[in-house]
Amino acid sequence: MSKRPRMEPVRVAAVGCGVVWRHHLQAVLAMEPRLLVYTSVVEPDLSRRLSALKDSGAKKAFATLEEALQADPDQELFEAVDIMVPNVGTLHEEVALIAQKANRHILLEKPISVCIASGQRILQSQGPEKVLAVAENAQYWREVVEAQRLIQSGAIGDVLTVRAKFWESAHPALNEWAADGSYEAGSFIADAAEGFVFDGGLHWLRPLRMFLGKAQSVSAVAGRALPHMRGPGMTQALICFECGVTAVFEAILAPGAISEQPFFVIQGTKGEVVLDGFAGGGRIYCIQDGKMMEQAVVILVVPGR
Structure with missing residues (x-):
């Protein structure tokens, strides 16, 4: 009987490396088999950015998602983004729309946004060929x-x-x-x-x-x-x-x-x-x-x- 081919893990950019990030990283490192891997981290705070880079074993670190996308136009570094930025104002929407325009899969921390209209704009902007998932674990x-x-x-x-x-x-x-x-x-x-x-x-x-x-x-x-x-x-x-x-x-x-x-x-x-x-x-x-x-x-x- 032939073995099933091993699935390559999804290459992910971690966007926002605060407390939620540490829990996401803990869950990813505990996966067996490893279904995804953080290949890059995005965090404006330098201290957190360097710490996340070290803890995750990612290849590269960036201050903004725009910077990360400009460095990876062909999705060789990451094909998906894990958005863990604070959910204030329209920040979730702003970051999600940037990722959507770059045609990336998205895992978005709950709640989707701060109001129904903003959440609907995120849902409507997601292309049919890409996955948009909301991280709510309860x-x-x-x-x-x-x-x-x-x-x-x-x-x-x-x-x-x-x-x-x-x-x-x-x-x-x-x-x-x-x-x-x-x-x-x-x-x-x-x-x-x-x-x-x-x-x-x-x-x-x-x-x-x-x-x-x-x-x-x-x-x-x-x-x-x-x-x-x-x-x-x-x-x-x-x-x-x-x-x-x-x-x-x-x-x-x-x-x-x-x-x-x-x-x-x-x-x-x-x-x-x-x-x-x-x-x-x-x-x-x-x-x-x-x-x-x-x-x-x-x-x-x-x-x-």
């Missing part, structure tokens, strides 16, 4: 997938409500994003109108849609947890879904200490599913033989949430 968290299966199997009966909590600390000793300066005055998250909730909340909203389907209406309030942050640093929302269930979504960037809290609590007529926080794992609670029973859903530490 739909693949094993705990979320297992919770969806439990709901669909009827293990907890009919869903009555879901509570979702997106939380972090802004203290640099407690959070790698804070240690990287992401929440300091002058950072893109602090200065942008979108703020903390918009940037990370998608990781909680996507699972809610997986559990409950399409949202119908939302009632919410937002506020500031950090005085220097322009956009929302916290929010409380009631989301009504077409299935008739109402979910509670809460988000907060705490200035200091905050306790370990579940990401999701799914209450049904026969039991409850709890998905734990950043350490991963979860539990299902049900009644057997007249007693409350607790059983592990899945135990998994997921790096780079």
Whole structure:
């Protein structure tokens, strides 16, 4: 029997080498077999650019995507771009359009852009012969997938409500994003109108849609947890879904200490599913033989949430 030919890895340029980049690189280096390889890095900050070049083993480093594309008109160095720049203003759209004009495959960090019109322009500009993929990993968290299966199997009966909590600390000793300066005055998250909730909340909203389907209406309030942050640093929302269930979504960037809290609590007529926080794992609670029973859903530490 002849062996299948080994697929050559996709040659990729990493665009934006901050905290998200480190998680993308970690995932790529853990691939077996290696499906893609970073052949170049693009980062305006010199220190980060040199560090990314060393850590990735890329061949070349550039300050801008335009510079990288000018140096590689025939796609010999990279055929795809992994866009991890801050999602503020129209920056995602600007960088994506540059890559699209150069006819490259695109992996774009979530959210696509800051508004529907900008996102639609990105989608409409992508050529049919090239791939445009959005990097949003919550739909693949094993705990979320297992919770969806439990709901669909009827293990907890009919869903009555879901509570979702997106939380972090802004203290640099407690959070790698804070240690990287992401929440300091002058950072893109602090200065942008979108703020903390918009940037990370998608990781909680996507699972809610997986559990409950399409949202119908939302009632919410937002506020500031950090005085220097322009956009929302916290929010409380009631989301009504077409299935008739109402979910509670809460988000907060705490200035200091905050306790370990579940990401999701799914209450049904026969039991409850709890998905734990950043350490991963979860539990299902049900009644057997007249007693409350607790059983592990899945135990998994997921790096780079």
